[in-house]
Amino acid sequence: MEFLRPADWEEALAAKAAHPGAVPLAGGTDVMVELNLGLRRPERLLDLSRVRELHEWETAAGSVRLGASVPYATIMERLGHLLPGLALASRTVASPQIRNRAGVGGNLGTASPAGDAHPALLAAGAEVEAASVRGTRRIPVEAFYTGVKRNALAPDELIRAVHLPVADGPQQYAKVGTRNAMVIAVCAFGLALHPATRTVRTGIGSAAPTPVRADAAEEFLAGVLEEGRHWDTGRPLTPSAAAEFAALCAAACDPIDDVRSTARYRRHAVGVLARRTLAWAWEAHRARPDAFEGAA
Incomplete structure (x- = not known):
């Protein structure tokens, strides 16, 4: 196995x-596991750890603009x-040691439907910056997600950064996890x-072949908030509206049975998570001091 270690982005x-077949190596969270278990034997590894700009971020x-290797701890x-949603997701990633090394670019490159960052990226409306010569x-x-552990990158492309709107x-x-x-x-x-x-935007992970949004649920909730003047008044959502939102989120899933769970449980759990996060988010919106300034 040949080990390539470029000094800069160019x-x-x-x-x-x-070498389009070279496997990028940054945090190594997934790649090293596959190598150690003998699940992958690429001809070349492309170590990106010395590429400084991948570890940088900026606002404008x-x-x-979040460099692909900015650690979850940062x-x-x-x-x-x-980026409160992505920060919350970052807290659930593995251990402190891994959070100090792994970044969003690795989740995207692996494109596993179970990647922790994906639901937050979908909900925030992120864009992936891909580059080649x-x-x-x-x-x-x-x-970006095109199938189970497949993404839209061309063979000669690398993930340079992720762009996310400020919340x-x-x-x-x-x-939900077993521990x-x-x-x-x-x-x-x-x-x-x-x-x-x-x-409203949503993101669902580990409940379909790829990370997905619940489009029908988003449209339903946006309609309820608009028609009921909830955005303007901050009035509470009705239990029936929250239940319908949860049901539509569950319906957006296409889960499987595997060693971690059954498809039936995954679909149910997504509905529970949708209802809980909606309650938390709406209460946070109502508590904002400037949310309803000038409302009738």
């Missing part, structure tokens, strides 16, 4: 262009006020309320 792109024009400690493009995150409203995340740490999700759910556009 060298990394050149190496990937010359109401968005955050997201938790420094970006929670800007041919140029750079941005891919909406919902179009303009409450965001929530919840995960509280070092666990692959049985299912996970992300929710973001966007008062500025009066829209």
Whole structure:
């Protein structure tokens, strides 16, 4: 096995262009497990740990550009006020040691439906910045997942960064696992309320072949909030509306039976998580001091 270790981004792109089959190695959370278990034997590994810009982040024009290798610990400690949903998801990732090394780019590159970051990225409306020697493009995150552990990257492309809008409203995340740490999700759910556009976004993980959004649930809830003037008044949601939202989220799933859970339980659990995160997010919205300024 050949080990490629570029010193900078240009060298990394050149190496990937010359060897499209080279497997990128950053945090190594998934890649090293597969290597140690003998599940993968690539001809080449492309170590990106020395590429400085992958570990950097910046804010501009109401968005955050997050380098692919920015550790989850940094997201938790420094970006929670800007990206609350992703910060909550980061807290559920494995152990402190892994959170200090692993980043969002690894979740995206592996494209496992159980990746912890995916529901938060979907709910936030993230875009993936992919690059090659041919140029750079941005891919909406919902179009990035193309199948079980498959993504939209071309063979010569690498993930450079993720772009996320700064939260303009409450965001929530919840995960079900067999224990509280070092666990692959049985299912996970992300929710973001966007008062500025009066829209709702969701993200579901480990309950379909790819991470998915619950489109019908989003449309239903946005309609309820608009028609009932909830955005303007902050009045509580009715139990029936919350129940219907949860049912539509559960219906968006396409789960399987496996060693971690049954399909039936996953679908039920997603509905429970949807209802809980909606309650938390709506209460947070109602508690914002400027949410209803000037409301009739």
